[in-house]
Amino acid sequence: MIDEFVGVILSGAKDRSRYACEPRASLAPPIRSFASLRMTLTAGLLLLTACSDIATPIRDNFYEWRLIVPAASGTGIDSLTFHWPKDRLPVRVWVEDAANLTQNVPKAIAAWRAAFLYREFEATIVSDSSKADIIVRAGPAPGIPLFSRTRFLSAFAPECVGATDINVSDDHTQLRLPIRIYIDPRSNPDVPGLNDCLALTTTHEFGHALGIFRHSTVATDLMYADPVVPAPSIRDLETAELIYHLEPDLVPVGP
Amino acid sequence: MRLTTLLPALLLAAGVSALQAQTEYYARLGAVGASDLLRDRIINAITVRQSIAPMIVLGGSLPVGPRGYRVGLEATLASGKFHSTETGVDTDLGRIRTTSLLLGLEGPVGHDFRWRLGLGGLRYWPSDDEGIFLSGGTTRFLAGTGVDYRRPVLAKWDLMTSLRYDFHRFTTDALESRGFSQTQGVSRVSLSLGLCRSTR
Numbered sequence: 001m002i003d004e005f006v007g008v009i010l011s012g013a014k015d016r017s018r019y020a021c022e023p024r025a026s027l028a029p030p031i032r033s034f035a036s037l038r039m040t041l042t043a044g045l046l047l048l049t050a051c052s053d054i055a056t057p058i059r060d061n062f063y064e065w066r067l068i069v070p071a072a073s074g075t076g077i078d079s080l081t082f083h084w085p086k087d088r089l090p091v092r093v094w095v096e097d098a099a100n101l102t103q104n105v106p107k108a109i110a111a112w113r114a115a116f117l118y119r120e121f122e123a124t125i126v127s128d129s130s131k132a133d134i135i136v137r138a139g140p141a142p143g144i145p146l147f148s149r150t151r152f153l154s155a156f157a158p159e160c161v162g163a164t165d166i167n168v169s170d171d172h173t174q175l176r177l178p179i180r181i182y183i184d185p186r187s188n189p190d191v192p193g194l195n196d197c198l199a200l201t202t203t204h205e206f207g208h209a210l211g212i213f214r215h216s217t218v219a220t221d222l223m224y225a226d227p228v229v230p231a232p233s234i235r236d237l238e239t240a241e242l243i244y245h246l247e248p249d250l251v252p253v254g255p
Numbered sequence: 256m257r258l259t260t261l262l263p264a265l266l267l268a269a270g271v272s273a274l275q276a277q278t279e280y281y282a283r284l285g286a287v288g289a290s291d292l293l294r295d296r297i298i299n300a301i302t303v304r305q306s307i308a309p310m311i312v313l314g315g316s317l318p319v320g321p322r323g324y325r326v327g328l329e330a331t332l333a334s335g336k337f338h339s340t341e342t343g344v345d346t347d348l349g350r351i352r353t354t355s356l357l358l359g360l361e362g363p364v365g366h367d368f369r370w371r372l373g374l375g376g377l378r379y380w381p382s383d384d385e386g387i388f389l390s391g392g393t394t395r396f397l398a399g400t401g402v403d404y405r406r407p408v409l410a411k412w413d414l415m416t417s418l419r420y421d422f423h424r425f426t427t428d429a430l431e432s433r434g435f436s437q438t439q440g441v442s443r444v445s446l447s448l449g450l451c452r453s454t455r
Contacts, residue, residue: 053439053440054294054426054435054439055437056294056295056435057434058434117429117430117433118301118303118341119339119347119348119385119386120346245341
């Protein structure tokens, strides 16, 4: 449903010049004289000028990202899109020094920045948690009523589990900061695969903090509920890229 | 034995000396402006463009034939910002340096003017490996043309004003990996002023 909806939006993005600029045999007349050679060169130059735009890709490789919640009016459902606005960049991230988070969070930020061609997202690590937009802690997530109203639970591996809490205002217009991420190493540090689990779970949770408020249904995507791939897939990247070019419903507020 | 060694050395030295006497060197400072590096569309139209950038030009040429033609090499270095524009909003994408090297042929037009045609390469050096330069810079073929105006100011020195136009097709590894195909035609125009050591 959503794929069809956004597909209609994106149909305007398909670059028709991809086909218009393909060489055609009929455009090459036989060269009989210097005059015809000159005409051919002129025609070639004109063709070169006419086809001087790069062919943009068709970006239809995305999945549902929106937060689906009961409508603020009380009847029906509401679907909410969020991305960090340019005037809030770089997003300030506070990281607890535990569970490899100080190594994994910068890697997660770098992995998601690769989604963007035009500096749509930037993040920086800060030392003061009271001024952070995103707080990343090691350990299990507390009870939901404590900080948030919506929780994305992810990565149900035996080695580790992740969660991201967001707090949306009752009228569905604001996202109250900070976003809180929890990375819980459930096993002892010597268990094989723990470090990989922590790394991919951290990157996955950052995908939620970026604005992907749903899980992919495809196991080869990092945003799959129980992720196994170590890095964002092209579907993950294109979904994130798309979000940052849509009008958001939620505006970040605070801290 | 000594003669066979000495003679080519003397001839070579004489040749080099003659070449040096006929070689013109120049250095100029100016500014270069370019058309869009990229036109994209993600819901809205997005363009990426370099700002007008200061530029330094160094070059030299040697005579070929009796009718005033010369061949030469011209190198440029420009450094400036580049930005994207989406729905009228600009985003700073950082700094970018471009270097170019053009092998050219030049000839007289009349009075103090000379024409120039050249082929060579252009290299983009982004300050950060990210965005459209995530996989680093790129090197492109370059074709250029231009006009020089020279006016003697000293016995061996000319004031040199140059107008240049060049064209290349732009893409990067990062763009190709994201599904962009073909290339973007980019035109650049530069105006520069400097001094040329003449062979008068």
